[in-house]
Amino acid sequence: xxxxxxxKFVGDSRIPASHRKPNIPKDYSEYPGKTELFYPDxxxxxxxxxxxxxxxxxxxxxxxxxxxxxxADPTDSSYIPMPDWYFLFLYQLLKxxxxxxxxxxxxxxxxxxxxxxxxxxxxxxxxSPKRRPKDRPxxxxxxxxxxxxxxxxxxxxxxxxxxxxxxxxxxxxxAAQDVExxxxxxxxxxxxAQSCLSCHGANLEGSxxxxxxxxxxxxxxxxxxxxxxxxxxxxxxxxxxxxxELQQLAEFIKSVE
Amino acid sequence: MLxxxxxxxxxxxxITPLWRDLADHxxxxxxxxxxxxxxxxxxxxxxTFFVVVIQVLSGMFLAMYYVPDxxxxxxxxxxxxxxxxxxxxxxxxxHWGASVVIVMMFLHTLxxxxxxxxxxxxxxxxxxxxxxxxxxxxxGLTGYLLPWDxxxxxxxxxxxxxxxxxxxxxxxxxxxxxxxxxxxxAQTLTRFFAIHxxxxxAVLFLLIGLHFIMIRRQGIxxxx
Numbered sequence: 001x002x003x004x005x006x007x008k009f010v011g012d013s014r015i016p017a018s019h020r021k022p023n024i025p026k027d028y029s030e031y032p033g034k035t036e037l038f039y040p041d042x043x044x045x046x047x048x049x050x051x052x053x054x055x056x057x058x059x060x061x062x063x064x065x066x067x068x069x070x071x072a073d074p075t076d077s078s079y080i081p082m083p084d085w086y087f088l089f090l091y092q093l094l095k096x097x098x099x100x101x102x103x104x105x106x107x108x109x110x111x112x113x114x115x116x117x118x119x120x121x122x123x124x125x126x127x128s129p130k131r132r133p134k135d136r137p138x139x140x141x142x143x144x145x146x147x148x149x150x151x152x153x154x155x156x157x158x159x160x161x162x163x164x165x166x167x168x169x170x171x172x173x174x175a176a177q178d179v180e181x182x183x184x185x186x187x188x189x190x191x192x193a194q195s196c197l198s199c200h201g202a203n204l205e206g207s208x209x210x211x212x213x214x215x216x217x218x219x220x221x222x223x224x225x226x227x228x229x230x231x232x233x234x235x236x237x238x239x240x241x242x243x244x245e246l247q248q249l250a251e252f253i254k255s256v257e
Numbered sequence: 258m259l260x261x262x263x264x265x266x267x268x269x270x271x272i273t274p275l276w277r278d279l280a281d282h283x284x285x286x287x288x289x290x291x292x293x294x295x296x297x298x299x300x301x302x303x304x305t306f307f308v309v310v311i312q313v314l315s316g317m318f319l320a321m322y323y324v325p326d327x328x329x330x331x332x333x334x335x336x337x338x339x340x341x342x343x344x345x346x347x348x349x350x351x352h353w354g355a356s357v358v359i360v361m362m363f364l365h366t367l368x369x370x371x372x373x374x375x376x377x378x379x380x381x382x383x384x385x386x387x388x389x390x391x392x393x394x395x396x397g398l399t400g401y402l403l404p405w406d407x408x409x410x411x412x413x414x415x416x417x418x419x420x421x422x423x424x425x426x427x428x429x430x431x432x433x434x435x436x437x438x439x440x441x442x443a444q445t446l447t448r449f450f451a452i453h454x455x456x457x458x459a460v461l462f463l464l465i466g467l468h469f470i471m472i473r474r475q476g477i478x479x480x481x
Contacts, residue, residue: 034292039280045291049300050307057311057350057357065345066352068338071331072410074441081411084401086359086394094419104422120387122370123380131373132481143370170407172335 069170076207079169082161089153092160115146165209173205173212187252190245195238196227204256209233215257220250282473287480299477301365306465308358313458315351323403325450327443330405355397362390374478382471389464392457399453405446413449414441 036042083091090112094100099107118125126139133140181203182188191197191204199210206212216223224246230236239246267273286292288299322337322344324330337344366386369375375383402413421431428438434452436444 034286034289035283036289037280038282038284042284042289045289046300046303049290050304053304053307057308057353060353060357061346061349064349064353066338066349067408068334068404069406069408072327072405072407074410076407079407079411081415082408083412083415084397085356086397091415105424108419108422116387116391120384123375123377123383126373126376129376131376131478133371133373136373139373140371143367147367 068172070172073207078207078209080162080166082166085154088157089150092153092157118142168209168211171212173214181256182252185252185255187248187250187255190241190249191252194227194241194245194249196249199234204253213253213256216253220247220254223250223253278473282476285477285479288477298364298368301361301368305358305361305365308354308361309461309465311350312354312358315347315354316454318347319351320454325403325447327405327446330403330446334404334406355400358393359397362393366390372478372481379471379475379478382468382475385464385467385471389461389468392461392464396453396457396461399449399457402446402449403453410441413445417441417445 093111094104094107096107097103099111122139126136128136130136199207200213201207201210204213218226226234227239227246227249228236230238239249241249288296290296290300319337322333322341324333334348338348339345369383369386398416402409417431417435420434421427423430432438434445434448435441436448
């Protein structure tokens with residue numbers, strides 16, 4: 001025994017009394033059957049798997065650009081929040097009436113708490129020496145139920161989310177970047193006075209589901225029509241100025257690029 | 258030359274057993290996909306660690322550009338993504354890695370669970386593994402705020418409100434995490450940054466170290 005308690009030392013130092021350990025690996029015959037050495041044989045295989053995985057991962061990185069929404073604006077109360085996908089099941093759970101409101105405690109603490117505690121203590125809850133899934137139906141059953149629940153809740157959260165609005169509300173608008181608004185334009189005064197500003201913003205940047213008006217591809221006639229008659233969620237009759245003012249407003253909006 | 262240098266160090270520090278212990282450990286047939294293809298399920302844990310390494314490295318490069326301040330955080334990310342060479346790739350690796358690591362860890366957990374590999378004598382390693390899972394989720398949660406864009410702020414608001422609704426400990430916990438009882442702002446960003454970059458990684462490295470030491474001590478569980 002050359003290690004631990006059996007080790008002989010020079011005086012009270014930690015320098016071993018005998019020569020250093022032989023720098024020789026075990027012989028292959030010492031490994032039974034198809035068991036192999038970690039180094040170098042198995043490590044090489046692991047590296048090959050790692051290389052293939054890395055290529056796939058980099059392809060994912062190239063295909064999907066990391067999303068960046070516009071800069072956080074705490075005053076925007078119309079924004080519909082959305083967590084990252086792996087928290088969607090918790091988010092969805094809190095939408096159900098027996099897990100929110102008066103029963104908030106159930107959704108926030110009791111259900112996730114029981115699940116995490118059970119997972120943490122699994123070795124002490126499932127104590128039989130049997131290891132095959134079929135031989136321990138309770139453990140297997142609960143885990144399958146939990147996985148099915150997570151998948152179902154995530155799915156429900158995905159299909160009930162309004163992805164189109166979510167995309168609109170987060171878009172980086174050019175106003176935030178480098179668009180100059182000519183506030184001395186007569187149309188800007190009308191833009192302010194006719195309450196366009198309250199929804200489309202002081203810099204025409206839009207907010208929430210209200211689209212930005214910068215660089216619009218609509219014609220002046222179409223803009224005039226929308227201002228009077230509305231479009232989509234925008235009600236009709238918001239504009240109550242003169243025909244001339246309407247023309248100036250349209251010219252102004254068209255001029256901002 | 259290198260051999261002589263190695264011998265010089267080894268003579269003094271006896272470093273050979275350190276790496277020979279790693280190099281000579283036996284890989285049994287039932288976990289080797291070269292012999293049984295279905296053994297690919299044993300790759301999930303290693304691949305989780307691989308993604309963690311990607312996260313650490315890409316995170317270090319992100320930190321070269323990121324500014325944890327509400328005035329500049331978003332601008333620094335915008336600059337990194339659209340003006341810096343390969344910035345999009347580095348941020349993309351960190352962004353996708355955060356999702357992939359959850360997927361791989363989930364698969365690894367299911368493998369260990371359904372094989373009953375957590376049973377005696379490996380109870381402690383299972384507990385450490387579940388703690389790693391929780392730390393990873395917390396890393397995902399705190400990292401989500403850092404770009405300081407709309408989804409970051411509003412998702413974090415929801416999270417903090419949920420934390421606050423927990424009785425007794427809820428409100429103090431919110432103040433601890435967010436720096437304020439009501440506002441998600443400058444304090445919250447710097448705290449989440451510190452938690453994401455210093456506190457949680459420190460805990461994570463400790464837990465992963467324990468996880469690996471225990472695996473070397475106990476070996477991989479036998480075939481079913």
